[in-house]
Amino acid sequence: QSALTQPASVSGSPGQSITISCTGTSSDVGGYNYVSWYQQHSGKAPKFMIYDVSNRPSGVSNRFSGSKSGNTASLTISGLQAEDEADYYCSSYTISDTYVFGTGTKVTVL
Amino acid sequence: QVQLQQWGAGLLKPSETLSLTCAVYGGSFSGYYWSWIRQPPGKGLEWIGQLNRDGSANYNPSLKNRVTISVDTSKNQFSLKLSSVTAADTAVYYCASHCSGTRCYHGMDVWGQGTTVTVSS
Numbered sequence: 001q002s003a004l005t006q007p008a009s010v011s012g013s014p015g016q017s018i019t020i021s022c023t024g025t026s027s028d029v030g031g032y033n034y035v036s037w038y039q040q041h042s043g044k045a046p047k048f049m050i051y052d053v054s055n056r057p058s059g060v061s062n063r064f065s066g067s068k069s070g071n072t073a074s075l076t077i078s079g080l081q082a083e084d085e086a087d088y089y090c091s092s093y094t095i096s097d098t099y100v101f102g103t104g105t106k107v108t109v110l
Numbered sequence: 111q112v113q114l115q116q117w118g119a120g121l122l123k124p125s126e127t128l129s130l131t132c133a134v135y136g137g138s139f140s141g142y143y144w145s146w147i148r149q150p151p152g153k154g155l156e157w158i159g160q161l162n163r164d165g166s167a168n169y170n171p172s173l174k175n176r177v178t179i180s181v182d183t184s185k186n187q188f189s190l191k192l193s194s195v196t197a198a199d200t201a202v203y204y205c206a207s208h209c210s211g212t213r214c215y216h217g218m219d220v221w222g223q224g225t226t227v228t229v230s231s
Contacts, residue, residue, distance in 0.1 A: 001170070001171060001172075003154065032216070034216035034217070036216065036217030036218070038155070038218070045204060045221040045222065045223060045224055046155065046204075046218070046221055047221075048217060048218060048219045048220075048221075051215045051216065051217040051219075052215070052216065052217075057219065089154060089155050091155075091157070091217060091218075093216045096171070098160075098168055098169070098170060098171070099145070099157040099216075101154060101155040101156060101157055102154070103154050104154040104155070
């Protein structure tokens with residue numbers, strides 16, 4: 001299985017909104033509403049941010065939102081804050097009853 | 111709330127078998143799903159495999175021939191074994207839960223602290 005494709009980096013100024021894309025195939029992203037997103041600060045374990053494309057686990061800020069169109073899912077961070085600077089990964093359930101992660105995106109707050 | 115604590119050997123020689131264990135505190139161990147994920151230095155996350163609530167496991171096709179995920183329900187622990195390791199298996203390895211409370215997700219909700227494994231002769 002091939003990793004889902006994400007942009008290597010995205011940047012924005014404080015208060016702005018940014019969007020990270022996650023492109024897969026009809027065998028993963030496009031075939032199921034089981035896309036999740038993770039935030040990883042340097043040297044730390046990933047944190048669960050979004051599940052089932054657009055749902056936030058308890059405790060996750062509503063500045064984070066998810067969506068999907070066809071084979072591409074997206075994570076939007078609104079009202080960008082310095083603490084949002086981190087790496088972000090998408091993941092999808094697949095037709096083979098496995099999971100695949102995205103290539104990862106480094107978010108920089110300017 | 112589920113908490114995970116993991117451990118295992120941190121330095122291996124090529125051809126040896128990697129062995130890691132993840133202990134689960136809190137939650138309903140037998141009713142949950144569990145995964146192992148790894149992250150090579152400076153690289154992205156790679157899903158290794160999942161332990162299902164019935165004790166069966168699903169594996170990443172690229173690692174399937176070398177990986178075994180097993181469970182010890184009496185100790186609320188699950189384990190990862192990866193055979194015939196090479197330098198390419200050098201990574202931080204994480205255990206993770208797909209469930210917390212009464213909910214399970216097609217995603218990894220709770221993560222262990224990570225274990226750094228280095229393969230070097």
